[in-house]
Amino acid sequence: MEELKTFPLFNTCTDEELQELLQSPHRREEYVAGDLLVNAGTPCRSLMLLAQGTVETRMGGANGREVVIEQMRSPTVLAPAFLFAEDNTIPVEVSMRTDGVVWYINREAFFNFMTQHPHVLRAFLQTLSARSRFLSGKVKGFAVKGLRDRVLDHIRKHDTITNVSETAEQLGVARPSLSRVLAELQADGLVERINLSNNVKAYRAVIQK
Amino acid sequence: MEELKTFPLFNTCTDEELQELLQSPHRREEYVAGDLLVNAGTPCRSLMLLAQGTVETRMGGANGREVVIEQMRSPTVLAPAFLFAEDNTIPVEVSMRTDGVVWYINREAFFNFMTQHPHVLRAFLQTLSARSRFLSGKVKGFAVKGLRDRVLDHIRKHDTITNVSETAEQLGVARPSLSRVLAELQADGLVERINLSNNVKAYRAVIQK
DNA sequence: GGTAAAGTGTAACATTTGTTACGAGGGCTT
DNA sequence: AAGCCCTCGTAACAAATGTTACACTTTACC
Numbered sequence: 034m035e036e037l038k039t040f041p042l043f044n045t046c047t048d049e050e051l052q053e054l055l056q057s058p059h060r061r062e063e064y065v066a067g068d069l070l071v072n073a074g075t076p077c078r079s080l081m082l083l084a085q086g087t088v089e090t091r092m093g094g095a096n097g098r099e100v101v102i103e104q105m106r107s108p109t110v111l112a113p114a115f116l117f118a119e120d121n122t123i124p125v126e127v128s129m130r131t132d133g134v135v136w137y138i139n140r141e142a143f144f145n146f147m148t149q150h151p152h153v154l155r156a157f158l159q160t161l162s163a164r165s166r167f168l169s170g171k172v173k174g175f176a177v178k179g180l181r182d183r184v185l186d187h188i189r190k191h192d193t194i195t196n197v198s199e200t201a202e203q204l205g206v207a208r209p210s211l212s213r214v215l216a217e218l219q220a221d222g223l224v225e226r227i228n229l230s231n232n233v234k235a236y237r238a239v240i241q242k
Numbered sequence: 243m244e245e246l247k248t249f250p251l252f253n254t255c256t257d258e259e260l261q262e263l264l265q266s267p268h269r270r271e272e273y274v275a276g277d278l279l280v281n282a283g284t285p286c287r288s289l290m291l292l293a294q295g296t297v298e299t300r301m302g303g304a305n306g307r308e309v310v311i312e313q314m315r316s317p318t319v320l321a322p323a324f325l326f327a328e329d330n331t332i333p334v335e336v337s338m339r340t341d342g343v344v345w346y347i348n349r350e351a352f353f354n355f356m357t358q359h360p361h362v363l364r365a366f367l368q369t370l371s372a373r374s375r376f377l378s379g380k381v382k383g384f385a386v387k388g389l390r391d392r393v394l395d396h397i398r399k400h401d402t403i404t405n406v407s408e409t410a411e412q413l414g415v416a417r418p419s420l421s422r423v424l425a426e427l428q429a430d431g432l433v434e435r436i437n438l439s440n441n442v443k444a445y446r447a448v449i450q451k
Numbered sequence: 452g453g454t455a456a457a458g459t460g461t462a463a464c465a466t467t468t469g470t471t472a473c474g475a476g477g478g479c480t481t
Numbered sequence: 482a483a484g485c486c487c488t489c490g491t492a493a494c495a496a497a498t499g500t501t502a503c504a505c506t507t508t509a510c511c
């Protein structure tokens with residue numbers, strides 16, 4: 034139960050309230066790295082709470098092209114947008130990147146819980162909204178920007194790039210393409226290559242005036 | 243008030259319930275085609291209900307490249323995902339494509355209304371979820387598919403293409419590129435050109451066995 | 452009916468990104 | 482130290498899409 038209190042969704046809840054929620058059907062499941070949590074197309078029938086570990090969501094293409102959409106660390110709500118949808122099939126594949134723990138809580142019980150505890154409802158709406166904003170930004174990134182801008186955005190968000198292959202995968206581009214763009218950005222003075230304390234090479238955005 | 247009853251969000255509501263909601267601050271605004279409803283970056287403080295007309299949402303890029311993301315017909319909830327978000331600025335520009343009517347309803351009043359009427363809450367959650375799914379599909383489209391597939395998807399959704407320029411804009415590609423792909427699809431027998439009853443030319447997907 | 456405007460198909464060329472291949476360097480094991 | 486594996490940079494080429502330009506048709510309007 035202490036695990037649940039780490040969630041923003043519940044951090045306004047008293048112990049009594051959580052006890053009340055846990056009266057209803059639920060379960061706690063442990064996973065190891067690599068486990069497949071949900072297959073694309075699976076219907077979402079429970080609230081899924083990632084209490085420990087890191088997951089990776091992927092959207093597969095028919096042509097074999099695959100794009101890593103996102104990595105999420107605990108604590109986080111998985112697939113909140115499909116729990117109450119009319120079509121509640123989850124369109125992405127979710128797998129564990131590390132060992133981890135997921136709680137499953139009955140949908141209707143959670144729904145009733147929300148109606149009785151407005152602060153939880155509000156937090157859930159915020160969670161849902163954050164997902165929408167994230168996707169919205171994603172669309173904007175793909176639709177409106179060239180690769181150079183996408184790379185710069187990514188560096189600014191993550192401070193540095195220490196793993197080109199992985200970053201290329203996250204951005205949905207081929208590794209040599211990313212290498213090339215990084216070289217260009219370096220030539221233009223927008224990005225520099227530095228050595229981290231642990232003597233690892235990294236790319237970092239040059240501080241602009 | 244009859245306008246509000248056309249919304250799926252309220253179609254389970256009695257007249258009394260709607261009366262109750264309309265006790266709280268709200269207003270009804272009329273617009274003409276071309277009016278700008280919300281500028282990108284505007285915070286969202288009220289529930290916005292498009293009761294009449296059609297809107298167009300755009301995401302602008304710094305480089306001048308613009309992509310039409312979506313058109314929405316009444317009745318529909320505008321920007322539901324930003325009403326209760328922590329960062330509630332709307333990231334898109336919304337403008338009227340036709341004359342129309344928008345209702346604005348106080349956020350907190352609506353929130354309280356939802357907590358007291360679970361069927362409205364459920365409908366609102368479904369609306370939010372549908373938006374997420376839409377965006378999710380959009381991301382998948384951009385990330386995972388080539389232009390040919392995007393065009394085929396678009397034709398299947400819309401049955402026909404009667405306006406190449408507009409379609410190109412909606413898909414976020416240059417018009418000649420779309421023309422070229424349409425010609426290829428035609429050569430491959432996946433798309434055919436037909437004459438509509440009103441003697442307008444159109445592209446249509448060939449029925450596959 | 453004539454004229455301007457808008458939409459369209461098409462071609463040539465530029466730009467961006469993907470693909471494939473190869474060699475250099477670093478860390479790890481033996 | 483040798484061998485291996487992984488990541489990376491780089492180059493040459495291929496594929497996809499954008500850009501520009503022009504001629505043709507249809508539409509709208511006077």
